[in-house]
Amino acid sequence: MIGAHVFIDRIGKAYGSQTAVGGVTLDIPAGEFLSILGPSGSGKTTLLTMIAGFESPSAGRLVIGGRDVTAISPDRRNIGMVFQRYALFPHLTVAENIAFPLRMRGIRKNLRAERVGRTLDLVQLPDYAMRYPHELSGGQQQRVAVARAIVFEPPVLLMDEPLGALDKKLRETMQIEIKQLQQRLGATVIYVTHDQEEALTMSDRIAVMAKGKIAQLGTPADIYRNPQSAFVADFIGKMNFLTGEFLGGAAGTHSIKLGDDVVVQAPGSVPGFETAARVGDRVRLALRPERLGLTARGAGGKNALPGRIETSVFAGSFDLHLVRTDFGSREIIQVQIPADRMNAPFAKGAPVDVVAEQGGLRLFADAEV
Template structure:
């Protein structure tokens, strides 16, 4: 079979491409190139400031994990410590069975893709891609064959002789990805690699990067502040706040079952309603919404202790789990309000409803396009209805 590659998990050969021929030995059937990455109590201090605070995380071999968080949350510092550009103040970093905590970056065998591409301007696309192989003194015939395959893999056939300034932003990023993976690193780090691209191109490259990662079986750690990007591409997402892990889980878990108000607010759209805690009833937590009715909610997973009676709490609900009805038509309404704006978004209407809570808060309600949704107009008095088990209870909005 020579330098043909076995597609992981299928046993089917494919023609040589970006990863097919680097090693002298042919890969065994079903073998992935990725290795597990383990972070143990990782910490980074700058004088008295703590950028990363006690992060422990195991990323499985072949997994695509995104580190998601707002600016200043510590996500990029975490990535640079994995890459070796920053030394941790304490803790341990393992790639497979290798302790790389204080190993030089060039010894870690890690691929890296940056937001600004970091291509050599004086080298052609082909020479940029070939650079990691030539640094490893790979046979030149093999280098040329690998580079040709890599260009095809990232849809840049015929572009090898062009210089970075002759390529578009998306093409430059494809070159950067090909350069990062051509030497078959067990771990590939990506630091907001699509942040400089327009929305349509970004969405296209998201699918290409994810598809490439799945075919190769590489372990990917992907830093982003874009929630939609993280949910689209990842097997799991690690949400970071104030240097700590706020929650780690699948995109669906984070969206449906956030463990804190911060995670719920950061992942997708979320409404927060102020309420007073009334106690438990039939296993449910009962609250009285400000300006609304008494409703039953489920607690967040980390809220194991009951709240004191009368404590002010936050009730969270996704816009798509709410609907509107003309005032007085539905006895199950949780709130009454006035339609402040109605936005047509193609497949759904997004309504902004000013509630009667006394604080002029606006509630977002997302309803599918149809006769009922289209009938509501600005100024209409409406009742807000929540789906069963849609309301979640949190102590506050802190991370």
């Protein structure tokens, strides 16, 4: 199997007056693992079903492997698809389920058996051929669904929240398995999820969707470090937001007043922020919990945010401190500190300074969340 280039060209879908997908363009190189990440109702499934051919777009076109397939029926697009719920045929055995796409393609029986055997090995279920779906665990059923999607060696594989119904541990195991499988097969994978951790670990690139459009497209590291809007910043990873007043400043570093004696400096996150923001505007300051530190009150230096420890909890690899600010609307800031990093833990109610690392603060126009 070798992946195909997928070009989604201004694809749109309207249901009556409602726009489910509003002109999405994605250029996906052969063999890429692209995740589509977005909240419920953002148009992920609609986009995927248009690529598969089960829905026809109201606008735009779709080119796979250099061939315009916009008007081609699903069975002639040669795309594998895994749905959120397993969608196995309950009355067919595992082997028969996996053989189904091969039968549809008129592949001879002995060749079918060989391919099914090989694919069962690939998804690590060699001894399950004769079982029925109800005799399998959720994770095993999902692996059968993956096997059925890849058995005919499609150059493009679409997955719509394939692990959504599984528990966390199994989901993480399956994430690694699917990723390894994709690398071995070389297929182009378009993977829908609303789980940002899943998208971050599995993808070459992530397309964040909001309201039927791509809010941001980039590598996981890029999206995580340089969110271009408060929406993306909020959606990917954990993020604290504080509201303040824009006091102006030189390019790259702006002053934001958060409270009577609390003024911090932060770079604008979005290109053009400098020209768009006006002195006196309400702006939103974003702070990643893992890029914050804690000191005793008064020791925080520049960009110190005074507050009091409300709760501290042990969370395995890190400690999570909730700090209630002593300024503004007294919001809670989450501070995440690697376990055992802090020599003297602060007591509940202790006055502290929350300190942002260099580059740990980002600034957005208020209207964006």
